[in-house]
Amino acid sequence: MTTITIRGAGDLAFPVHSGLFINNQFVPAISGETLDTTNPATGNHLATLAAAQKDDVDAAVEAAQSALRSTWKTTSPPGRGQLLHKLADLFERDAVELATLEAVDAGILLADSTHLHVPQAIEVLKYYAGWADKIDGQALEIPNGMAFTRRQPIGVCAAIVPWNAPLMITIWKLAPAIAAGNALIIKPPELCPLYAQKLAALVLEAGFPPGVVNILNGYGHQAGQAIAEHMSIRKLSFTGSSPTGRLLLKASANTNFKKVTLELGGKGPSIVFPDADIENALFWTTLGITANNGQICAAGSRIYVHSSIYNDFVKEFSKRSARAVHGDPLLPDTTKGPIISSAQHAKILSYIKEGKSSSARLLHGGDSLDGNFVANTAFADVGDNDTIMKEEIFGPVAAIAKFETESEVVGKANDSEYGLSAAIFTNDVNRAHRVAAAIETGQVTVNSWGTLNANTPFGGVKQSGFGRDMGVEALDEWTTTKVVKFNILHTQNDAPSSRL
Numbered sequence: 001m002t003t004i005t006i007r008g009a010g011d012l013a014f015p016v017h018s019g020l021f022i023n024n025q026f027v028p029a030i031s032g033e034t035l036d037t038t039n040p041a042t043g044n045h046l047a048t049l050a051a052a053q054k055d056d057v058d059a060a061v062e063a064a065q066s067a068l069r070s071t072w073k074t075t076s077p078p079g080r081g082q083l084l085h086k087l088a089d090l091f092e093r094d095a096v097e098l099a100t101l102e103a104v105d106a107g108i109l110l111a112d113s114t115h116l117h118v119p120q121a122i123e124v125l126k127y128y129a130g131w132a133d134k135i136d137g138q139a140l141e142i143p144n145g146m147a148f149t150r151r152q153p154i155g156v157c158a159a160i161v162p163w164n165a166p167l168m169i170t171i172w173k174l175a176p177a178i179a180a181g182n183a184l185i186i187k188p189p190e191l192c193p194l195y196a197q198k199l200a201a202l203v204l205e206a207g208f209p210p211g212v213v214n215i216l217n218g219y220g221h222q223a224g225q226a227i228a229e230h231m232s233i234r235k236l237s238f239t240g241s242s243p244t245g246r247l248l249l250k251a252s253a254n255t256n257f258k259k260v261t262l263e264l265g266g267k268g269p270s271i272v273f274p275d276a277d278i279e280n281a282l283f284w285t286t287l288g289i290t291a292n293n294g295q296i297c298a299a300g301s302r303i304y305v306h307s308s309i310y311n312d313f314v315k316e317f318s319k320r321s322a323r324a325v326h327g328d329p330l331l332p333d334t335t336k337g338p339i340i341s342s343a344q345h346a347k348i349l350s351y352i353k354e355g356k357s358s359s360a361r362l363l364h365g366g367d368s369l370d371g372n373f374v375a376n377t378a379f380a381d382v383g384d385n386d387t388i389m390k391e392e393i394f395g396p397v398a399a400i401a402k403f404e405t406e407s408e409v410v411g412k413a414n415d416s417e418y419g420l421s422a423a424i425f426t427n428d429v430n431r432a433h434r435v436a437a438a439i440e441t442g443q444v445t446v447n448s449w450g451t452l453n454a455n456t457p458f459g460g461v462k463q464s465g466f467g468r469d470m471g472v473e474a475l476d477e478w479t480t481t482k483v484v485k486f487n488i489l490h491t492q493n494d495a496p497s498s499r500l
């Protein structure tokens with residue numbers, strides 16, 4: 001056990017385990033390796049935790065296999081649902097601790113962790129708790145009898161999670177995986193692992209059988225790679241960057257063809273038509289690129305505004321975005337927490353430098369602030385092929401441009417290798433339907449941005465990846481379909497002709 005002491009927010013102290021969570025026990029890494037996690041707002045050391053290597057991944061896989069052969073195999077679907085409900089109840093009880101650990105470790109505003117991430121995780125746990133005993137197959141007529149499909153668990157599965165909303169994204173994977181009857185190994189992000197240690201303690205308290213959920217903190221190139229290459233892990237659900245996604249697909253191809261789903265980056269277009277409710281559009285477009293410092297895969301980072309409202313919109317957008325209060329994410333007045341790491345900080349500033357050297361017009365921001373902070377920044381009149389219009393920055397940097405016609409802006413929106421998320425602002429219902437259908441993304445919001453619901457699938461097209469978290473669709477990702485055929489008439493009429 002180690003204690004996380006948080007000063008400045010009522011001097012909170014939270015005990016967390018420092019070990020890997022394997023077979024319902026907290027254990028040191030076999031090699032003794034550790035990782036340190038720091039508070040990105042202050043740079044202060046928060047904790048030293050065990051860091052998993054290949055041997056630890058092997059041990060977790062053995063525990064998961066053993067559970068699948070015994071206790072987990074005999075846990076009924078309603079029993080799986082009850083465990084998820086119990087975990088949701090514990091999340092409700094310990095919401096403050098979960099939110100605070102995520103906020104202090106990942107630099108996420110405590111208000112966002114408290115009012116968005118933890119409640120959303122609870123909503124998703126309850127949603128899939130309800131599904132656990134409803135994952136049914138189909139009855140199918142065939143000429144000599146009947147067939148039915150079984151939707152079976154895949155077996156030992158894994159989830160690799162990024163740092164930008166780690167609790168919520170972990171639960172997007174854990175809840176459907178468990179509802180479907182799989183055993184799971186979770187590799188949390190090394191930059192903010194504390195939430196996962198608390199999650200492990202709650203999994204234990206909820207009464208999950210040993211080996212069903214294993215949580216291995218560690219580095220991507222060690223624990224992550226060992227998971228990706230493991231011959232007995234049959235499915236890997238990944239959320240993170242495109243380069244890592246590429247490595248994971250290669251690792252699958254080079255090993256056991258494990259089923260891989262990839263939730264990768266984005267460069268989301270937000271389109272403001274002249275008939276939109278401008279006040280509403282300003283609210284959501286501003287939020288869409290500044291929330292969580294733009295460190296959101298679905299960030300509305302490309303903002304297209306109709307020429308007839310462009311100048312006024314841009315002026316007001318800039319006024320509102322520049323208002324941020326940077327500081328400690330645990331403090332109630334802070335509206336802008338730190339960037340997760342110095343590497344990410346440097347990456348964002350290099351994109352801002354690139355923007356400044358282009359023909360785009362800097363509206364506000366662009367400054368390097370003290371510490372790990374970046375000012376909200378926006379560029380107007382950004383060219384279609386400018387780097388800041390093309391590449392995912394994962395920072396609070398808006399690229400704004402004007403458009404004239406609907407077909408032109410749909411073309412601009414789709415002129416991207418990414419296809420995760422888009423937002424449309426219009427009061428013309430026909431236009432909303434037309435444009436939503438034409439945009440090449442996994443989700444489109446009309447007159448809002450970034451809303452998440454447990455029953456709506458989330459994921460991308462093109463280089464934003466494939467597979468879906470949430471919704472009934474996620475259950476397809478965590479099950480395999482087997483068909484069983486009964487020859488009821490006892491005929492040989494449909495024997496394959498080659499055997500006659």
Ligand code: NAD
Nearest residue numbers: 161162163188189220224225240241244263264265266297
């Ligand atoms: P990342 O790819 O660097 O890391 C994500 C996870 O992968 C971490 O747990 C890391 O340890 C692990 N990892 C890194 N290298 C690995 C390797 N060689 N083998 C196995 N695992 C490895 O991404 P990040 O910087 O943590 O997250 C930011 C990226 O995630 C952005 O591009 C963002 O768009 C994307 N993202 C996508 C979604 C989505 O749902 N589509 C959501 C959040 C973030």
